[in-house]
Amino acid sequence: MAADQLIKDCLFLDAEQASRRFFGCSPDNATVKQVFEALLDAGAYERLTDLIFYGSIVSQQSERDYIARSETKTLDETYFDAFMAMVKSAGVDMTKVYPMLAAALSSDGNLGKWRRPAENMFLRMAYKDFDAAEELVYTYDPDCRLYGVLLYADAGKATEAIIGRLLFERGGGKTALRRFLLKTKLDILPELAAAYDHGDAKLRLAVMRILLLYKNDQRAAVLIARAAAGETSKPVLRLIQKDREYVCEEKSPDTVRGRFYEMMVTGRTMSAYDFKGLIMYDRTADTLFFTDGTGAVFIVDKGNTFDLSNNPVEIADPVGVMHPALLPAKLAYLKQLNIRQCFEQLHRTVYTPGEAETEYNRSDRLSGTVLPAEAFRRGLRKEKFKLLDSENGVAGQAGLIRDGILMALSFSPTDFSGGSVKLGEITFYRYADTVKLGANIYTEGVNPIKIGGMEPRLYSEFMHSVYAAAGL
Numbered sequence: 001m002a003a004d005q006l007i008k009d010c011l012f013l014d015a016e017q018a019s020r021r022f023f024g025c026s027p028d029n030a031t032v033k034q035v036f037e038a039l040l041d042a043g044a045y046e047r048l049t050d051l052i053f054y055g056s057i058v059s060q061q062s063e064r065d066y067i068a069r070s071e072t073k074t075l076d077e078t079y080f081d082a083f084m085a086m087v088k089s090a091g092v093d094m095t096k097v098y099p100m101l102a103a104a105l106s107s108d109g110n111l112g113k114w115r116r117p118a119e120n121m122f123l124r125m126a127y128k129d130f131d132a133a134e135e136l137v138y139t140y141d142p143d144c145r146l147y148g149v150l151l152y153a154d155a156g157k158a159t160e161a162i163i164g165r166l167l168f169e170r171g172g173g174k175t176a177l178r179r180f181l182l183k184t185k186l187d188i189l190p191e192l193a194a195a196y197d198h199g200d201a202k203l204r205l206a207v208m209r210i211l212l213l214y215k216n217d218q219r220a221a222v223l224i225a226r227a228a229a230g231e232t233s234k235p236v237l238r239l240i241q242k243d244r245e246y247v248c249e250e251k252s253p254d255t256v257r258g259r260f261y262e263m264m265v266t267g268r269t270m271s272a273y274d275f276k277g278l279i280m281y282d283r284t285a286d287t288l289f290f291t292d293g294t295g296a297v298f299i300v301d302k303g304n305t306f307d308l309s310n311n312p313v314e315i316a317d318p319v320g321v322m323h324p325a326l327l328p329a330k331l332a333y334l335k336q337l338n339i340r341q342c343f344e345q346l347h348r349t350v351y352t353p354g355e356a357e358t359e360y361n362r363s364d365r366l367s368g369t370v371l372p373a374e375a376f377r378r379g380l381r382k383e384k385f386k387l388l389d390s391e392n393g394v395a396g397q398a399g400l401i402r403d404g405i406l407m408a409l410s411f412s413p414t415d416f417s418g419g420s421v422k423l424g425e426i427t428f429y430r431y432a433d434t435v436k437l438g439a440n441i442y443t444e445g446v447n448p449i450k451i452g453g454m455e456p457r458l459y460s461e462f463m464h465s466v467y468a469a470a471g472l
Helices: 003-011 017-023 029-041 045-058 063-068 075-090 094-106 110-126 131-139 147-153 155-168 175-185 188-196 203-214 218-230 236-247 256-265 272-279 327-337 357-361 373-382 454-470
Strands: 297-301 304-306 320-321 370-372 393-401 404-415 420-430 436-437 438-441
Touching: 003 017, 003 029, 003 436, 017 045, 017 175, 029 045, 029 075, 029 094, 045 075, 045 094, 045 110, 094 131, 110 131, 110 147, 131 147, 131 155, 147 155, 155 175, 155 188, 175 203, 188 203, 188 218, 203 218, 203 236, 218 236, 236 373, 236 454, 256 320, 320 327, 320 454, 370 373, 373 420, 373 454, 393 454, 404 454, 420 454
Parallel strands: none
Antiparallel strands: 297 304, 370 420, 393 404, 404 420, 436 438
8 A cells, every 4th residue: 555545544533443444554664764753753752652543453353362471561551662763774764753652741642641651751861961961851851741751861960051051042842831931840059049149141031031030039039139139230130020010820830910819819828038028029919918826917019018006017827819718807997098009909909708608508599590501600610619510411510629628519400401500509518528429529418517607718718709690
């Protein structure tokens, strides 16, 4: 069979059928090279893996026999070895293969099953010739995931290579390296500090770009603050200033604003040490109200902390973002102030349980509300509700789990395919008391908890999500 036809079959037929067609014609090395390189050029990495997967089972022998012949190797490792043997025998261009192997680290398909053997291959290469392996990783792994392998092979050389790439080279790979640094939390601050102290203006600018990635670290914060006070290079000063003025999206978990928003909603806290390092360079905190371990409410101004009378105050662990449901009555006047905040804190809607809700351990405030089914499903998904008792696509409850509590929102049973949905009662349970079967959660026979005993913030945020899901 002509290679051109095989390429089309491998790209467009069902994976198993394509594999039968490919291996069934017993392709010679020249044909294997043409087909493999065509699929590699097309980025069809998963399809190429599937060819080997099905071909190894269907065209050769049973899985049991295949495993038995592989001795201590797993089936996936054996498939990987078979693929690499074909690549080597056919003389496939390895510069086309390396990106595929790097992609195995992030794949959810069959290619992802080759993650470990791919890492092991690069690890062996690094042991043999570290510089050559590092060059391959930098060139053919755009996400720089394989730098973890290089760190395992030789942490010192890998760290030196990463810093060198970041400081002295140009190109998009530097962005991926920065992401890798943030993810792995690799400690390169001592090396950066030394480079900054002994570098010229151009090098100091490059170092500062990396230092700003570590600005939550107190050591980096100190270096940045020192540079802001004594740096003579205008580009470096502009970079610091630009970072301080950067406006973040409200709910992005990777931003300072997003982190504070999440702390307010979830009640999570941070240490006073980390908080001080954060506010030293970032002005987001200047518009918000915080609490510390003493229960006092305090504010921030240009990296300094003050009580509500503008007196300097030393804060104690832990630090949290004040939730409006927990605003002391004596501070209610704050809501009357014309403060423009980076997200709604003082003026965020607060839901408090009514007398009937605390008496009957449930809320009927939205019972009887009728909503379009499709719009309601979109709202539930947006607010990350989970269908609790879905059977054959039909559900009558959706829930949220926070702080070990399950909030269950009842509604008329529906498959959301059309029509309307009538909302029912809202009930709260200890998640540990509910019944879990498969992917479903059941509350039948489980005693609800008293709403009156719930933390005000938690109740308010639960109800906030219910109203948002209902579009009210």
